[in-house]
Amino acid sequence: MLFASLAIAILLWEFYKAVGPEDGGDIFGWRIIPKTNDRVMPHTWTMAAEFGDDAIGSGDQKVWQVLLGYAWYTFRMAIAGLALGVFVGVGLAVFMARFKIVERGLLPYLVISQTIPLIALAPQVTVIRGSLDLPQWTSAAALAAFLSFFPVTVSTLRGLQSAPAASLELMDSYAASWWTTLRKLRFPAAVPYMVPGLKLAATASVIGVIVTEITLGGLRGVGFATIDYSQKVTSQPASVYAAVFAAAVLGLIMFGIVVAGESIAMRRRPKEVVG
Amino acid sequence: MKRSITRATAGLAALALVAGACGSDDDSSADDSGDAEETADTEAAADEAEAESDEANDDVDADADAEETEDTAAADDAAESDAGGECDEPESVSLQLQWFTQAQFGGYYAAIDQGFYEDQCLDVEIKEGAVEIVPQTELANGNADFAIAWVPKALQTREAGAEITNIAQVFERSGTLQVSFADAGITSPADFEGKTIGNWGFGNEYEVFAAIGEAGLDPASDVELVGQQFDMVALLEGEIDAAEAMTYNEYAQVLEAVNPDTGELYQPEDFNVVNYEEEGVGMLQDAIWADSTRLADDEAYRDQAVRFVAASLQGWAYCRDNVEECATIVTDAGSTLGASHQQWMMNEVNKLIWPASGESIGLIDQEAWDRTVEISKNTPNLEGATVLAEDPAEGAFTNDIVTEAVALLGDVDLVGADFAAIEVTLNEGGE
Numbered sequence: 001m002l003f004a005s006l007a008i009a010i011l012l013w014e015f016y017k018a019v020g021p022e023d024g025g026d027i028f029g030w031r032i033i034p035k036t037n038d039r040v041m042p043h044t045w046t047m048a049a050e051f052g053d054d055a056i057g058s059g060d061q062k063v064w065q066v067l068l069g070y071a072w073y074t075f076r077m078a079i080a081g082l083a084l085g086v087f088v089g090v091g092l093a094v095f096m097a098r099f100k101i102v103e104r105g106l107l108p109y110l111v112i113s114q115t116i117p118l119i120a121l122a123p124q125v126t127v128i129r130g131s132l133d134l135p136q137w138t139s140a141a142a143l144a145a146f147l148s149f150f151p152v153t154v155s156t157l158r159g160l161q162s163a164p165a166a167s168l169e170l171m172d173s174y175a176a177s178w179w180t181t182l183r184k185l186r187f188p189a190a191v192p193y194m195v196p197g198l199k200l201a202a203t204a205s206v207i208g209v210i211v212t213e214i215t216l217g218g219l220r221g222v223g224f225a226t227i228d229y230s231q232k233v234t235s236q237p238a239s240v241y242a243a244v245f246a247a248a249v250l251g252l253i254m255f256g257i258v259v260a261g262e263s264i265a266m267r268r269r270p271k272e273v274v275g
Numbered sequence: 276m277k278r279s280i281t282r283a284t285a286g287l288a289a290l291a292l293v294a295g296a297c298g299s300d301d302d303s304s305a306d307d308s309g310d311a312e313e314t315a316d317t318e319a320a321a322d323e324a325e326a327e328s329d330e331a332n333d334d335v336d337a338d339a340d341a342e343e344t345e346d347t348a349a350a351d352d353a354a355e356s357d358a359g360g361e362c363d364e365p366e367s368v369s370l371q372l373q374w375f376t377q378a379q380f381g382g383y384y385a386a387i388d389q390g391f392y393e394d395q396c397l398d399v400e401i402k403e404g405a406v407e408i409v410p411q412t413e414l415a416n417g418n419a420d421f422a423i424a425w426v427p428k429a430l431q432t433r434e435a436g437a438e439i440t441n442i443a444q445v446f447e448r449s450g451t452l453q454v455s456f457a458d459a460g461i462t463s464p465a466d467f468e469g470k471t472i473g474n475w476g477f478g479n480e481y482e483v484f485a486a487i488g489e490a491g492l493d494p495a496s497d498v499e500l501v502g503q504q505f506d507m508v509a510l511l512e513g514e515i516d517a518a519e520a521m522t523y524n525e526y527a528q529v530l531e532a533v534n535p536d537t538g539e540l541y542q543p544e545d546f547n548v549v550n551y552e553e554e555g556v557g558m559l560q561d562a563i564w565a566d567s568t569r570l571a572d573d574e575a576y577r578d579q580a581v582r583f584v585a586a587s588l589q590g591w592a593y594c595r596d597n598v599e600e601c602a603t604i605v606t607d608a609g610s611t612l613g614a615s616h617q618q619w620m621m622n623e624v625n626k627l628i629w630p631a632s633g634e635s636i637g638l639i640d641q642e643a644w645d646r647t648v649e650i651s652k653n654t655p656n657l658e659g660a661t662v663l664a665e666d667p668a669e670g671a672f673t674n675d676i677v678t679e680a681v682a683l684l685g686d687v688d689l690v691g692a693d694f695a696a697i698e699v700t701l702n703e704g705g706e
Contacts, residue, residue, distance in 0.1 A: 035512070037512075037535075038535075039508060039511065039512065040512070054706075055611075056611065056612070056613040056704055056705060056706050057606060057610060057611035057612050057613050057614070057617070057705075058611055119407055122407055123407060123412075126418070127416055127418070130416070130417075130418045213405075214405065214406050215405055215406050215407035215408075216405050216407060216408065217375065217402075217403045217404055217405025217406075217408055218402060218403055218405070220609070224375075227375070227405075227406065228375070228611050230506065231505070231506065231528075232528075232613075232704060232705070233506050233508060234506045234507040234508055234511065234525075234528040234529060234531070234532050235528060235531040235532040235533070235703060235704045235705065236704050237508075
């Protein structure tokens with residue numbers, strides 16, 4: 001199905017390119033019909049062929065080889081950011097689940113934190129990073145974590161609170177400590193809730209890293225490639241799509257990792273808790 | 276009700292704490308570097324610094340000590356290098372660029388590659404720019420020791436309180452153009468009338484507005500001014516009649532694109548070019564900026580600045596005489612621009628630097644400076660904003676550092692009286 005929908009998207013693009021007006025169209029003086037010439041809408045096969053071209057300014061390497069290198073570079077920072085985000089996110093969720101008052105006091109600020117545009121935050125992060133004498137990639141990881149912790153926190157918190165009252169009372173009757181209840185009951189119950197949050201977090205961490213590369217520089221990953229190729233867009237309109245595809249694929253890979261993790265976690269699950 | 280007020284107060288208090296923590300973090304980091312230098316300075320200054328903030332000093336004692344030894348070494352080295360001796364350990368300094376590695380910054384990369392900085396006992400780390408990086412702010416925040424920035428934008432930051440000084444005006448001429456198709460007939464700013472004129476915004480547009488004003492046109496009614504991306508697609512697509520472009524970058528981009536009518540690359544004859552420098556509204560661009568406070572209080576830093584400028588100018592002189600090698604050096608340093616684009620950029624940048632109209636490149640020409648300030652003060656953009664509200668405060672630039680740097684270099688040709696640009700043929704996509 002994944003490939004069928006991709007095929008449909010390609011067909012739609014090419015169909016419009018074939019029948020749409022070469023110079024676009026104005027309706028009531030507004031340009032709302034995009035142009036279909038090769039500079040504005042390159043053929044999909046031109047975009048695909050771009051991957052096999054020689055990468056300008058990168059020695060003898062092809063574009064796909066260069067992008068693969070960039071993707072690996074971005075991937076490592078995204079994983080680091082995601083790991084940090086999950087750690088912080090789960091930590092906060094446990095803290096809030098333990099103390100109701102913390103949830104009431106903290107959660108609104110966590111929501112507010114997510115309304116801050118990343119590019120407004122980025123310069124502050126470098127200043128702090130600079131004063132701590134950390135390498136530049138830590139800013140990318142920090143911003144990736146900033147984007148990814150939130151869905152983890154919210155979904156984990158919801159999950160931790162989802163344990164059935166009867167089970168909680170049973171744990172109470174065993175005189176189980178709060179930590180034991182957390183480990184044996186609340187966490188297992190939370191896993192199905194955490195998975196969607198983790199999926200969001202995984203793709204968000206890629207975005208965090210890419211935005212950092214574009215805004216702060218000093219990092220050579222997919223975000224840099226996006227800027228680099230968009231500078232060359234005047235003479236090579238299709239090249240920027242290559243970088244965009246690379247970013248998309250990277251997001252998918254991160255997503256896939258979470259899905260794989262989920263199936264492993266769910267396999268070991270006793271049937272009773274699922275309900 | 277009462278409870279929610281308590282909660283709100285608690286929240287505010289928490290916010291204030293966070294803000295306070297951040298604020299003091301900034302302050303202390305600024306203090307740190309400041310104190311570290313001061314401690315390393317003369318004894319009197321050291322006493323003063325101690326008196327000022329013992330606490331901060333405690334925090335950075337280790338740092339300060341490290342710097343002290345380094346700085347003492349620096350002074351020794353300076354003396355040595357004056358005498359032509361070798362230095363034991365090069366001092367680390369950093370340079371913040373406006374953009375990613377490219378030939379626009381060729382002289383600095385050449386100075387690293389050719390060991391000119393090493394000769395001056397410096398170990399220079401070049402920090403690439405990016406979309407959100409403002410070099411003069413990085414400098415003012417202490418994240419870099421030197422920065423490359425356009426004069427109007429740096430002066431604006433300075434007006435907002437940044438303690439920075441222009442210590443070398445590397446680009447003597449402005450490289451800004453307005454490029455249009457030949458059939459649009461735009462050969463001077465007066466022809467902008469009734470046309471759609473692209474401009475970049477973000478403080479890069481003031482030459483356009485100054486030229487429009489000089490031509491007696493009203494930017495609000497006589498010309499349709501539109502924001503433009505940092506590429507030339509809008510011009511080639513006919514969305515705008517004339518696009519803002521740098522001689523060394525965007526103008527090359529159109530000449531690297533295929534003309535769909537001929538199947539060949541666009542040729543210079545296909546375009547008209549308005550050169551703002553020739554129109555008399557050129558503003559000073561790439562210059563080396565340094566931290567004013569440190570220049571005044573920190574003898575070692577000032578000495579580093581002299582040696583940094585000297586080696587940098589030497590690097591630019593190398594790029595004047597070795598255009599192709601210099602382009603290769605930049606590509607090897609990590610630029611992803613195509614080879615012909617890189618050479619074009621190197622060659623065009625040379626034209627902005629050489630030949631020097633004064634006794635050396637890097638010297639700031641009072642007339643060009645005044646013109647830049649004048650335009651910055653008196654040319655409003657479409658929103659009515661000017662770059663500067665008033666004349667820059669004392670100490671915005673100095674020629675002392677360049678003068679000492681020139682003396683340090685001895686017989687390196689820093690005038691380039693017989694400079695001749697080379698011919699660069701652009702290939703498709705700049706390859």
